[in-house]
Amino acid sequence: MTTTTSFAARATGVAARASELSKVYGQGETQVVALDRVSVDFGQGEFTAIMGPSGSGKSTLMHCVAGLDSFSSGSVRIGETELSTLKDKQLTKLRRDKIGFIFQAFNLLPTLTALENITLPMDIAGRKPDKQWLEQVISMVGLAGRLTHRPTELSGGQQQRVAVARALASQPEIIFGDEPTGNLDSRSGAEVLGFLRNSVRELGQTVVMVTHDPVAASYADRVIFLADGRIVDEMLQPTADGVLDRMKHFDAKGRTS
Ligand SMILES: Nc1ncnc2c1ncn2[C@@H]1O[C@H](COP(=O)(O)OP(=O)(O)OP(=O)(O)O)[C@@H](O)[C@H]1O
Ligand SMILES: [Mg+2]
Numbered sequence: 001m002t003t004t005t006s007f008a009a010r011a012t013g014v015a016a017r018a019s020e021l022s023k024v025y026g027q028g029e030t031q032v033v034a035l036d037r038v039s040v041d042f043g044q045g046e047f048t049a050i051m052g053p054s055g056s057g058k059s060t061l062m063h064c065v066a067g068l069d070s071f072s073s074g075s076v077r078i079g080e081t082e083l084s085t086l087k088d089k090q091l092t093k094l095r096r097d098k099i100g101f102i103f104q105a106f107n108l109l110p111t112l113t114a115l116e117n118i119t120l121p122m123d124i125a126g127r128k129p130d131k132q133w134l135e136q137v138i139s140m141v142g143l144a145g146r147l148t149h150r151p152t153e154l155s156g157g158q159q160q161r162v163a164v165a166r167a168l169a170s171q172p173e174i175i176f177g178d179e180p181t182g183n184l185d186s187r188s189g190a191e192v193l194g195f196l197r198n199s200v201r202e203l204g205q206t207v208v209m210v211t212h213d214p215v216a217a218s219y220a221d222r223v224i225f226l227a228d229g230r231i232v233d234e235m236l237q238p239t240a241d242g243v244l245d246r247m248k249h250f251d252a253k254g255r256t257s
Pocket of ligand 2: 058059060
């Protein structure tokens, strides 16, 4: 595929948009084109899964759109803000105020309690959490009885629920998850995915999640498939079987290595 296809959002507003986004690592013979003119919209209130083989550029796409990594060309906007127009400090502030993150490794601070971890980003930003909202989020992820526990006193699934609550607490414009269920058993993973699904359906949250797992992808409204730094397909209202099938199809066409 040599043309760049635009995968526009069907929802009302655009929470984030990449236009002709490219990311090249290294130079000369060691050069790697991790993203090759990717154009994609992430609609407000939409749950998008990003899939593709290892090395296809999923994390790079997420990191570039979330303002965690620089890009080589093209543009990215979060809401109405073009990331390239921001200075470092402004970018940090935008990340802190508008974006929530959930990573595969839960990234909790070991010395803080669950509640302190949940409110940490807002504490750093000097913002007071909306108490009612915080209670709603905490009860949704079922952590009410665990708030004074430290991460080492929590199971992996509980730790990731803390990370989900932390991402939701500040009501960010968009939440990015890089394999948020990658370290969880299937039951804990299903719980976390259920919380993300609920946050989209009931709270209007926007979620973008990288995953290897067709079952995880089936919680999303839409799946985009990456191969060799390009979006090669998308699927709406995905089912796990449908996603699995589509992945086999890409493998068979040899686009994936
Ligand atoms: N810091 C870096 N320096 C050089 N190359 C990199 C760097 N980070 C990623 N790459 C390369 O960019 C390409 C895309 O990597 P990326 O991490 O986005 O893949 P991915 O789809 O997230 O893979 P995985 O499923 O294994 O996490 C790969 O070929 C990778 O080797
Ligand atoms: Mg990755």
